Amino acid sequence: MGGPDPGDPVTLSQLARPEEAEEEEEEAVIGVGSLMPVALGIEIGGTKLQSAVVAADGRVLLRRSDRVDPAGGADGIRTVLAAQIAGIIDDAAGNNLAIRAIGIGFGGPVNREQGVVATSFHVGGWSDFPLAAWGAEQVRDSLGAVPVVLENDSNAAALGEALVGAGQGARVVVYSNAGSGIGSGLVIDGRLYRGRPTGEMELGHLRLIPGGGILEDTSSGWAIDRAVCGAVAAEPAGALARAATATAAPPSARLLPAALAAGDATAQRILDAAAGPYAHALSHVVHLLNPDVIVLGGGVAAIGEPWRGSVVRQLDALLMTPLRPSPPVRLATLGEDVVPVGVALAALATLGAAIDPSRSPAP
Numbered sequence: 001m002g003g004p005d006p007g008d009p010v011t012l013s014q015l016a017r018p019e020e021a022e023e024e025e026e027e028a029v030i031g032v033g034s035l036m037p038v039a040l041g042i043e044i045g046g047t048k049l050q051s052a053v054v055a056a057d058g059r060v061l062l063r064r065s066d067r068v069d070p071a072g073g074a075d076g077i078r079t080v081l082a083a084q085i086a087g088i089i090d091d092a093a094g095n096n097l098a099i100r101a102i103g104i105g106f107g108g109p110v111n112r113e114q115g116v117v118a119t120s121f122h123v124g125g126w127s128d129f130p131l132a133a134w135g136a137e138q139v140r141d142s143l144g145a146v147p148v149v150l151e152n153d154s155n156a157a158a159l160g161e162a163l164v165g166a167g168q169g170a171r172v173v174v175y176s177n178a179g180s181g182i183g184s185g186l187v188i189d190g191r192l193y194r195g196r197p198t199g200e201m202e203l204g205h206l207r208l209i210p211g212g213g214i215l216e217d218t219s220s221g222w223a224i225d226r227a228v229c230g231a232v233a234a235e236p237a238g239a240l241a242r243a244a245t246a247t248a249a250p251p252s253a254r255l256l257p258a259a260l261a262a263g264d265a266t267a268q269r270i271l272d273a274a275a276g277p278y279a280h281a282l283s284h285v286v287h288l289l290n291p292d293v294i295v296l297g298g299g300v301a302a303i304g305e306p307w308r309g310s311v312v313r314q315l316d317a318l319l320m321t322p323l324r325p326s327p328p329v330r331l332a333t334l335g336e337d338v339v340p341v342g343v344a345l346a347a348l349a350t351l352g353a354a355i356d357p358s359r360s361p362a363p
Contacts, residue, residue, distance in 0.1 A: 036061075037351075039101045040088065041344030042081070042135070043153060046070045046107060046122040046180060049081050051088045052337060053097055054344035058164035060337050061097060064088045074125030082138055089142050101351055103149045103343030104135055105156035107181075113197040115150045122180060149347040152199060153177075153339045155192055157332075158185025160342025161295045166330040170292035174285055175332070176203055177298030178278065179221045186289065192346070206281050219278040221299050224253040227270045239264040253300065260306045271303070275310035282311065283318035286326060297332030304331065 038061060043050040047070060053062040064084050068077050092099055108126065109118035115132025132150040139146065158175035167173035167187065176184040182204025186193035193200065204216040217223060232241045232251040239259045244251040259267035282294060301307055308331050315326045334341055 036097050037100045037348075038092065038097045039103060039344035039347040040085070040092075040099050040139075041156075041340030041342070041347070042085070042102065042104045043156075043339035043343070044077065044081065044104065044106050044131075045153070046120070049077065049084055050336065050340050051081075051084050052340035052344065053088060053092050053099065054341050054348075056345075056348050058160070058341055058345060060341060062088060062091050062095065063337070063340070064091070065336075070123045074120070074123060074129060077123065078134070085135075085138050086142070089139065099139075099143055099146065101147045101149070101344075101347035102135055102139065102143075103151065103156065103340075103345075103347035104131060105151050105153040105339040105343040106131060107153045109199045109202075110150050110152050111197050112150055112152075115148065117150075118198060147347065147350050149343065149350060151343050151346055152183065152185075153343075154183025154201070155185040156340075156342035156346060157183075157297055157334075157338040158187050158201075158295075158342065159192055159346055160334050160338045161297065161332050162187035163190060163345055164341065165334045165338065166295045166332050167293050172289065172291040173293050173295060174282075174289065174291040175295040175297060176278075176282070177332075178204075178219060178296070178300035179298035182216050182220050182278075182298075184285075186291075203281055203285070206284070208277060208280050215277055215281050219274045219281075219300075221253055224256070224270065224274050224300065225251070227273065228252055228255055231266050231270060235266060238266055240266060253303070257303055257306070260303070268306075271306060272310050272314070274300070275307060276314050279311050279314035280318060282315055286315070286319055286323055290323060291327050294327055294329045295332050296329060297334075297338060301331055307331075 036055065038053050038055050041052045041054050048065060048067055050065045052060045054060055064087055066080050066084055068080050089099065106117055108120040111118055115130060117126045117129045117131050120126040132148045135148045154177055157177055161167045161175050162173040171189055173187040174184060184201045184203035186201050205214045207214055228240060229251045232244050235241055239262060240255050243255045243258060256267050256271060296308055308329055312326060312329050316324055319326055332338060
């Protein structure tokens with residue numbers, strides 16, 4: 001599928017920074033008077049849908065988001081997404097923004113060449129669904145035949161962080177997100193590493209012990225939630241139990257930051273127990289690739305420096321001497337925009353309108 005000429009890439013100085021908006025409300029660019037070439041970046045998760053209009057330099061100009069119920073399956077998610085897409089396209093037209101390409105970041109394995117979802121590990125009804133073709137059909141009447149790129153969400157996030165986030169300026173960037181699952185992506189010279197069409201860099205599915213479980217079993221957000229629940233039950237007078245009672249919410253990893261800041265030993269033990277296998281997996285990445293930088297993202301990375309620090313401390317001890325110290329390990333900087341931004345830049349690259357990584361500043 002082809003699209004109209006995207007024009008020159010937009011520079012940061014040409015854009016006005018949008019004001020922060022509440023979730024499920026759009027953000028609009030202020031003071032843009034001429035037609036700008038942009039891409040629509042879409043993130044499909046198990047509980048949240050996000051769409052963002054992204055300029056060729058990575059700036060988010062508009063955004064919308066909706067919560068969805070996984071129990072509604074893929075059909076329910078697509079119903080909400082169709083309305084979200086229609087709404088943000090109208091928003092873009094009202095702000096003189098010309099959407100020239102669409103990128104979709106999906107939370108699971110995809111066949112990017114065919115534009116088809118392989119499966120979802122969290123929501124039923126996605127297997128073998130032609131998502132790129134579906135997306136093209138949703139916008140045909142309003143935008144015409146624009147290119148639609150389908151990408152795994154971790155790959156999309158890796159590209160975003162490498163080009164305009166924590167990995168900006170580095171030649172080889174490994175990104176890994178830990179949340180409901182664990183994924184990763186590899187960017188070399190501003191381009192995603194590609195294996196076979198069915199995927200690559202599935203860090204969360206590494207089996208670190210022959211015959212054992214996968215990394216997600218010990219280091220995903222859900223694994224940490226289980227550990228926190230266990231600690232609350234085992235230590236009813238402990239800091240985590242008191243925090244759970246105070247919040248009146250089910251115990252989860254969200255309780256860790258405050259407990260860690262207070263020096264709670266149980267919270268530190270839970271964190272280190274999750275970070276250890278994660279560091280083990282990353283040690284294999286370093287031995288094989290020795291990247292310039294490793295970027296940690298996803299919901300678990302929202303714990304912040306305690307998570308990064310635990311990973312780094314345990315990673316160094318697992319590396320052979322010539323590779324010590326480990327490559328710099330940084331926390332992701334793009335927040336919840338990371339997948340829409342990354343996949344929008346991937347879509348713009350099909351038009352030759354994406355960021356030139358050679359112009360990125362040195363780390």
